[in-house]
Amino acid sequence: xxxxxxxRLILVLAVTAWVFLLPVPAVATILALELVxxxxxxxxxxxxxxxxxxTVFTAMMVVLQLLFGSKLYVALTGGLRMFVxxxxxxxxxxxxxxxxxxxxxxxxxxxxxxxxxxLTTALRFVxxxxxxxxxxxxxxxxxxYSNRGxxxxxxxxxxxxxxxxxxxxxxxxxxxxxxxxxxGFGPNTYRNRRPMKLGLGDYLMLLITIILCTYPLWxxxxxx
Amino acid sequence: xSEIALRLTDFYYAYPNSDIMLKDIxxxxxxxxxxxxAGPSGAGKTTxxxxxxxxxxxxxxxxxxxxxEVLGEEIRGKKISDIAMHVGIMLDDYESQMVSLTAGExxxxxxxxxxxxxxxxxxxxxxxxxxxxxxxxxxxxxDELSGGQRQRLLLASVLATRPDVLILDEPVSAMDPxxxxxxxxxxxxxxxxxxxxxxVVEHDLNYLLPYxxxxxxxxxxxxxxSGTYEEAARKAYHHPTLCGNLxxxxxxxxxxxxxxGIALGSWRYEEExxxxxxxxxxxxxxx
Numbered sequence: 241x242x243x244x245x246x247x248r249l250i251l252v253l254a255v256t257a258w259v260f261l262l263p264v265p266a267v268a269t270i271l272a273l274e275l276v277x278x279x280x281x282x283x284x285x286x287x288x289x290x291x292x293x294x295t296v297f298t299a300m301m302v303v304l305q306l307l308f309g310s311k312l313y314v315a316l317t318g319g320l321r322m323f324v325x326x327x328x329x330x331x332x333x334x335x336x337x338x339x340x341x342x343x344x345x346x347x348x349x350x351x352x353x354x355x356x357x358x359l360t361t362a363l364r365f366v367x368x369x370x371x372x373x374x375x376x377x378x379x380x381x382x383x384x385y386s387n388r389g390x391x392x393x394x395x396x397x398x399x400x401x402x403x404x405x406x407x408x409x410x411x412x413x414x415x416x417x418x419x420x421x422x423x424g425f426g427p428n429t430y431r432n433r434r435p436m437k438l439g440l441g442d443y444l445m446l447l448i449t450i451i452l453c454t455y456p457l458w459x460x461x462x463x464x
Numbered sequence: 465x466s467e468i469a470l471r472l473t474d475f476y477y478a479y480p481n482s483d484i485m486l487k488d489i490x491x492x493x494x495x496x497x498x499x500x501x502a503g504p505s506g507a508g509k510t511t512x513x514x515x516x517x518x519x520x521x522x523x524x525x526x527x528x529x530x531x532x533e534v535l536g537e538e539i540r541g542k543k544i545s546d547i548a549m550h551v552g553i554m555l556d557d558y559e560s561q562m563v564s565l566t567a568g569e570x571x572x573x574x575x576x577x578x579x580x581x582x583x584x585x586x587x588x589x590x591x592x593x594x595x596x597x598x599x600x601x602x603x604x605x606x607d608e609l610s611g612g613q614r615q616r617l618l619l620a621s622v623l624a625t626r627p628d629v630l631i632l633d634e635p636v637s638a639m640d641p642x643x644x645x646x647x648x649x650x651x652x653x654x655x656x657x658x659x660x661x662x663x664v665v666e667h668d669l670n671y672l673l674p675y676x677x678x679x680x681x682x683x684x685x686x687x688x689x690s691g692t693y694e695e696a697a698r699k700a701y702h703h704p705t706l707c708g709n710l711x712x713x714x715x716x717x718x719x720x721x722x723x724x725g726i727a728l729g730s731w732r733y734e735e736e737x738x739x740x741x742x743x744x745x746x747x748x749x750x751x
Contacts, residue, residue, distance in 0.1 A: 337565075338565065339564075339565060339566075339569065360564070361563065363565065364562070364564065364606065368559065368560075411557075412557070412559075412560040413560075415555060415557045415561055416560050416561070416563060418519065418523060418555070419555070419560070419561040419562070419563055420563055421523060421544055421545060422517070422519075422544055422548045423545060423563065423573050423574040423577055423621075424545030424546075424577035424578055425545075425563075425573075425577060428576060428578070428579060429573070429576060429577055432576040432579060432581075432582070433582065434582045
């Protein structure tokens with residue numbers, strides 16, 4: 241079942257609501273589902289690292305809550321909620337092209353096109369920035385840069401890498417801005433694309449989402 | 465329609481808070497020509513390219529005088545994105561000129577912004593990728609392409625708008641000699657196939673010798689020499705500083721002509737030169 245980026249975004253937002261609306265066993269079921277989906281979509285090192293980092297972060301949050309006097313049940317539930325919400329975003333990013341997310345945000349959520357474009361452009365320049373930083377680091381190492389010594393010393397020494405990197409990033413952004421101007425960047429950037437059409441799967445998923453979001457309203461009536 | 469692709473008349477320009485960068489530029493680029501612009505660093509070559517596309521003064525600001533005409537129409541008051549539909553430019557920092565995540569999106573970006581329908585965009589993307597020798601790469605991520613392929617992709621994104629004039633600002637500065645020759649072969653094929661006017665800024669004119677029909681040599685913000693290639697090369701040979709910009713083959717040819725009082729052919733390839741030299745100087749002596 242192929243879902244549009246719009247439906248996926250709605251689902252992520254809905255999961256954020258469900259973790260507060262649904263009972264804990266249901267939230268735990270959602271987490272299990274999310275993990276299955278995430279590992280089905282992407283089973284690479286980065287995904288594993290993301291899940292690992294998230295687990296550590298959640299554990300830290302639980303410990304902090306306990307230290308501040310929360311009960312174990314409350315702390316665990318809080319950690320579970322955060323884990324489920326973040327995993328939903330991971331699923332979205334793993335399964336959907338950022339360009340489609342940007343288009344959905346502009347077309348369906350009426351986000352200003354400049355902000356949506358920033359999302360895709362930031363991603364476009366991450367590899368360039370990483371490669372520039374490696375080149376700068378090598379170049380400055382040849383000139384005597386060293387990251388030895390205490391933290392403060394290393395921080396100051398790192399300025400030798402940061403300064404040229406920032407200058408290069410500024411120069412690149414200047415060229416990018418000129419390029420966008422030459423290419424006529426404006427509201428048409430998203431307006432003239434093929435419109436996002438919702439299919440049967442999207443409507444079905446949106447219906448399920450609405451039913452689950454209204455759980456507190458009907459659950460009491462049916463005696464759940 | 466005018467037979468002149470670009471015309472700059474008495475053009476002067478200074479970037480904001482800077483000295484005059486271009487002085488008294490009067491230049492005509494004929495339709496269908498292949499013009500090379502060369503000169504020492506800081507001579508104003510890049511600024512001249514930018515003036516041809518309206519980037520200076522309309523994007524960067526600054527002081528200017530004189531006029532720039534594209535296809536017979538003055539560009540004053542026009543948006544640079546509209547000018548770019550007629551005069552496509554590839555900037556020297558081509559990596560930063562790319563704005564999208566995939567090859568197809570990179571090419572379609574400009575077309576969508578100018579209101580082309582999605583079907584027309586798809587057709588043009590396909591054609592442009594074929595033109596630059598990257599067929600069926602629409603869904604490739606930019607980081608899946610090599611440096612040379614990215615450059616070709618950017619060329620495709622400019623070609624997709626079907627401009628009348630193509631301007632390339634030092635396109636091979638970061639390439640190895642084989643890659644550079646291959647890119648210029650491609651540019652020449654596009655120039656011939658689409659009858660496109662081409663203007664190239666290039667330090668090493670050896671690459672452009674087989675293709676250029678006109679040459680412009682700049683020095684200190686002024687056009688020192690311009691004209692058809694042969695005419696300009698003969699003038700440049702006697703210029704105290706610009707003769708070094710000439711292709712090596714022509715430095716040799718003009719030197720031999722001057723020393724021996726002979727007229728040699730208009731060499732464009734080494735093979736032509738070897739054949740003619742063997743004819744004239746067989747056995748180490750002039751025949």
